[in-house]
Amino acid sequence: MHRFFLPPEACQQKTITLGNDQSRHAARVLRVNPGESIEILDGAGALLQCIVSRVTKSAVSARILRRQQLPASTTAISLLQALVKSKAWDTILQKATELGTHQIVPLATARSVRVLAPADTASKMSGWRTTTIEAAKQCGTPWLPAIEMAVTPEEWLQKNSTHGRPELVLLCSLESNARHIGTAFTDFLRQHQRQPKTIAIAIGPEGDFSPEELQQFRSAGAIPITLGKLVLRADTAAIAAIAVIQHELTRI
16 A cells, blocks of 8 residues: 655645645556555654545545554654764664654764754755655654754753753763663663653764763763674664664563
8 A cells, every 4th residue: 555644734634635746656656546545644643544536647635534643652762863974864864764763863973974054954854854754654654753953962961951851861882881782771670660751872973972972971871882892884873773772662
């Protein structure tokens, strides 16, 4: 079954029309026909079972048969990801969406090979959102991650210094004293008798965080964790870390 995306405000009526680009793709590439079943995702938890009612070269309309509101994950995962080159960044956006990430925060770090000013970040947002939408359609999740403006590690830590700080902040580190990620969850469970409701995982650039940035995270209570003996690329580390976190969350 073909899946499409419409924002929540466009899904309020019984009959809905796909956006221009998706309509053209549906009509000219996928060649959907009236009477065909499709799914609509709204990025905020709604999954709509629809039947195509009208097809033209530039517009595809459908009637909603069933509306499901799927609950969000009980644990919100924020990915604090150092900016990397465009191709790797797109991979991170795709896989983070598929793995159920709640929020993606681009980090402008001292060793980032890619530097974006706030205005440049804003101009990139539309393309980044499109990447996450395509990933959501591919895997069927009705939830899209929020993509924040780029900040430095220090700015993120200051913004989240008290209210809003995730319950568990993990720092991927190449340091020798980094712990196995599972021990962080074991310790949290022992202390709180439950899994964390909010988690942040920080991934550095290819050259890792600078010593100053590592110290900033540690001073704020972040737990240095390791993903194994091998040195991973930033995009691989992000995928591996989120996957392991999801695994740990389902163990109890």
